[in-house]
Amino acid sequence: MIHCAEYVKPDGRRLWLYGRRPPSPLGPVPSPFSTAVSVDTHLRFHPLLREWVIYASHRQERTFLPPASSDPLAPTKDPANPTELPVGDYEVAVFENRFPSLVPEAGPAPAVEGAETAAAVGACEVVVFAQDAGQSLGELPADRISLVLEVWAERTRALARAGMAYVLPFENRGTEMGVTLLHPHGQIYAYAFVPQVQAHAAAALREHYERTGSDLVADLARGERDRRIRVVAAEGEVVAFAPPFGRFPYETWIAPTRSVPDLAGLTAQETADMAVALSQVLRRLDGLWGRPMPYLMTVNQAPSDGVPHPEWTVRIEICPIRRAPEKLKFLAGTELGAGVFANDITPEQAAADLRGVRL
Amino acid sequence: MIHCAEYVKPDGRRLWLYGRRPPSPLGPVPSPFSTAVSVDTHLRFHPLLREWVIYASHRQERTFLPPASSDPLAPTKDPANPTELPVGDYEVAVFENRFPSLVPEAGPAPAVEGAETAAAVGACEVVVFAQDAGQSLGELPADRISLVLEVWAERTRALARAGMAYVLPFENRGTEMGVTLLHPHGQIYAYAFVPQVQAHAAAALREHYERTGSDLVADLARGERDRRIRVVAAEGEVVAFAPPFGRFPYETWIAPTRSVPDLAGLTAQETADMAVALSQVLRRLDGLWGRPMPYLMTVNQAPSDGVPHPEWTVRIEICPIRRAPEKLKFLAGTELGAGVFANDITPEQAAADLRGVRL
Numbered sequence: 003m004i005h006c007a008e009y010v011k012p013d014g015r016r017l018w019l020y021g022r023r024p025p026s027p028l029g030p031v032p033s034p035f036s037t038a039v040s041v042d043t044h045l046r047f048h049p050l051l052r053e054w055v056i057y058a059s060h061r062q063e064r065t066f067l068p069p070a071s072s073d074p075l076a077p078t079k080d081p082a083n084p085t086e087l088p089v090g091d092y093e094v095a096v097f098e099n100r101f102p103s104l105v106p107e108a109g110p111a112p113a114v115e116g117a118e119t120a121a122a123v124g125a126c127e128v129v130v131f132a133q134d135a136g137q138s139l140g141e142l143p144a145d146r147i148s149l150v151l152e153v154w155a156e157r158t159r160a161l162a163r164a165g166m167a168y169v170l171p172f173e174n175r176g177t178e179m180g181v182t183l184l185h186p187h188g189q190i191y192a193y194a195f196v197p198q199v200q201a202h203a204a205a206a207l208r209e210h211y212e213r214t215g216s217d218l219v220a221d222l223a224r225g226e227r228d229r230r231i232r233v234v235a236a237e238g239e240v241v242a243f244a245p246p247f248g249r250f251p252y253e254t255w256i257a258p259t260r261s262v263p264d265l266a267g268l269t270a271q272e273t274a275d276m277a278v279a280l281s282q283v284l285r286r287l288d289g290l291w292g293r294p295m296p297y298l299m300t301v302n303q304a305p306s307d308g309v310p311h312p313e314w315t316v317r318i319e320i321c322p323i324r325r326a327p328e329k330l331k332f333l334a335g336t337e338l339g340a341g342v343f344a345n346d347i348t349p350e351q352a353a354a355d356l357r358g359v360r361l
Numbered sequence: 362m363i364h365c366a367e368y369v370k371p372d373g374r375r376l377w378l379y380g381r382r383p384p385s386p387l388g389p390v391p392s393p394f395s396t397a398v399s400v401d402t403h404l405r406f407h408p409l410l411r412e413w414v415i416y417a418s419h420r421q422e423r424t425f426l427p428p429a430s431s432d433p434l435a436p437t438k439d440p441a442n443p444t445e446l447p448v449g450d451y452e453v454a455v456f457e458n459r460f461p462s463l464v465p466e467a468g469p470a471p472a473v474e475g476a477e478t479a480a481a482v483g484a485c486e487v488v489v490f491a492q493d494a495g496q497s498l499g500e501l502p503a504d505r506i507s508l509v510l511e512v513w514a515e516r517t518r519a520l521a522r523a524g525m526a527y528v529l530p531f532e533n534r535g536t537e538m539g540v541t542l543l544h545p546h547g548q549i550y551a552y553a554f555v556p557q558v559q560a561h562a563a564a565a566l567r568e569h570y571e572r573t574g575s576d577l578v579a580d581l582a583r584g585e586r587d588r589r590i591r592v593v594a595a596e597g598e599v600v601a602f603a604p605p606f607g608r609f610p611y612e613t614w615i616a617p618t619r620s621v622p623d624l625a626g627l628t629a630q631e632t633a634d635m636a637v638a639l640s641q642v643l644r645r646l647d648g649l650w651g652r653p654m655p656y657l658m659t660v661n662q663a664p665s666d667g668v669p670h671p672e673w674t675v676r677i678e679i680c681p682i683r684r685a686p687e688k689l690k691f692l693a694g695t696e697l698g699a700g701v702f703a704n705d706i707t708p709e710q711a712a713a714d715l716r717g718v719r720l
Binding site: 046047048049050051052053054055056057058059061103114115116117168170172173174179180189191193197198199200202203206207210218219222225226229231232246247248249298300302321330332333334335336338339340341342343344345346347348351 | 405407408409411414415420462473529532552558559561562566569577584585591606607680689693695699700702703704705706707
């Protein structure tokens with residue numbers, strides 16, 4: 003069960019506060035900014051890669067690694083120095099990014115000689131996992147992680163209803179991953195089109211579905227559970243495993259063994275199991291070398307493009323970018339130039355290493 | 362005109378020394394390693410992304426940021442401490458990487474339960490632009506840069522003859538880009554298959570060619586030359602421009618205005634012009650904030666898969682990863698998770714900024 007209260011900030015951005023119990027009503031909610039943002043963003047089509055590129059000049063000014071004493075994601079202590087969040091008994095908060103790449107009411111795209119353009123319709127939201135800046139997602143109690151999964155499901159549903167064709171919850175974790183605010187948080191990007199990565203995946207999954215009658219990711223989760231050699235954690239009907247073809251060192255996927263296209267389709271038990279598995283994986287990644295693991299985590303749900311997706315099962319993908327205690331994995335020539343990733347660690351070794359971490 | 366001498370290192374790797382004049386004959390050539398490397402590498406197929414992933418466990422041990430006093434890419438001064446290169450009057454050197462992801466004589470791939478595997482056939486070569494560790498590629502005289510282009514053309518031709526379906530010369534520049542050896546150098550990866558990025562590009566280019574009768578990249582180079590708003594440098598029939606749909610801040614492409622599928626197809630004059638344009642671009646990027654710009658540079662030639670490629674014109678793509686003097690561009694949620702890049706700087710602004718740099 004999840005309760006939500008919606009507010010509007012002084013600069014016009016929306017804020018949603020979530021809890022297991024209804025959050026107590028609040029007066030006006032804060033914002034570090036008093037006036038509406040001037041958003042200058044549009045899309046251009048890359049004809050060789052056949053994907054859209056976002057241009058968002060105003061984002062150059064976004065908040066960049068403020069000191070802990072002025073954490074904009076902590077509840078406002080001093081009304082003279084408002085943060086993004088109010089004091090209150092909510093557990094998880096979501097608000098519209100002050101520096102969005104995509105916006106619900108995007109203005110018309112400029113005409114650009116030599117490029118096809120489009121309005122940057124979409125949404126960019128910030129998801130704050132907890133009021134306490136000191137706890138990472140994996141360190142939170144399992145029920146809080148479960149609440150985060152439910153918030154992602156809820157925002158996905160709401161953005162799909164608002165016409166978004168694809169909703170991507172993700173977390174960039176660590177300054178090595180480009181994080182500019184240290185308070186643990188995730189983001190949600192919603193696109194008015196199905197992005198190229200998801201369009202390709204949908205085509206591949208559809209082919210598998212037509213050939214086998216079942217979906218590749220749930221098949222994989224069941225296969226990995228039964229084979230056991232690449233399992234990182236298992237809880238109920240949810241399996242965390244190093245995918246047999248992972249591109250990143252210690253890459254881990256978490257998926258149900260049953261065909262479910264999105265988070266909203268999981269049962270309450272499956273959501274709880276996924277939260278436990280996610281917590282296990284994140285703590286094992288941090289435990290590997292006794293230091294926070296920088297990673298990209300994405301929640302890969304079926305497109306919300308109005309057609310059913312029996313070929314697609316939701317998975318959480320965690321892509322770490324540290325390949326050894328003192329060495330990062332960089333994406334460079336072969337990865338970015340050719341799309342061919344070089345991984346120094348086999349999935350079998352990665353899973354064994356992660357299973358060996360004592361929690 | 363380019364002269365080449367081939368040698369074999371004590372550990373069995375090949376070395377090619379290039380010059381405008383025939384390099385003087387040498388005795389035995391050095392290697393920091395006395396015995397053949399044990400290469401443990403194979404490919405696995407990623408069924409959602411439909412691309413190959415390389416597993417190369419032995420690469421974890423590769424040389425990592427040695428001190429300048431033990432530069433393995435400088436000529437050997439002390440025979441008791443051999444580097445990768447001999448003393449000699451050569452200008453550019455290429456040798457087989459000691460820690461390759463792909464090798465010409467790859468052993469059979471292991472059977473892996475749950476994944477399709479293949480032998481990691483290919484090549485990984487290191488290209489040393491100059492004996493002097495103090496000069497970056499852009500700082501070298503134009504004729505040396507031209508020689509580097511000719512060496513890339515020569516190695517591409519040789520690897521294609523050896524059966525490689527795609528040859529990718531590139532430079533990762535800067536520790537921010539993951540460089541592990543500071544002596545300026547590039548790399549060449551050769552694949553026995555056409556990588557996914559190039560396969561997609563070829564399909565898009567083919568569609569343009571069939572629709573218009575000309576190829577997209579040369580069309581673009583001519584269009585940008587004539588429009589002038591995104592030109593960064595122009596020399597003869599070669600144009601350097603910010604592509605109207607660039608994904609990286611200050612992304613710059615260099616291409617001839619004539620349809621030419623690969624470097625080997627350029628005339629001597631076009632090669633010389635491309636070298637001048639490349640030098641201009643690299644020095645303008647470094648001049649932007651008075652500090653070396655970290656970037657990925659790729660040379661995008663047509664596949665060498667045995668069919669003609671009238672749809673494809675060679676281009677050099679330079680993708681910088683610094684978006685402001687103190688801020689890097691990170692690839693994270695939307696870029697890696699969806700393939701939708703967010704760029705803070707429009708190509709028109711990028712080109713104007715780069716043109717404004719005083720050299």
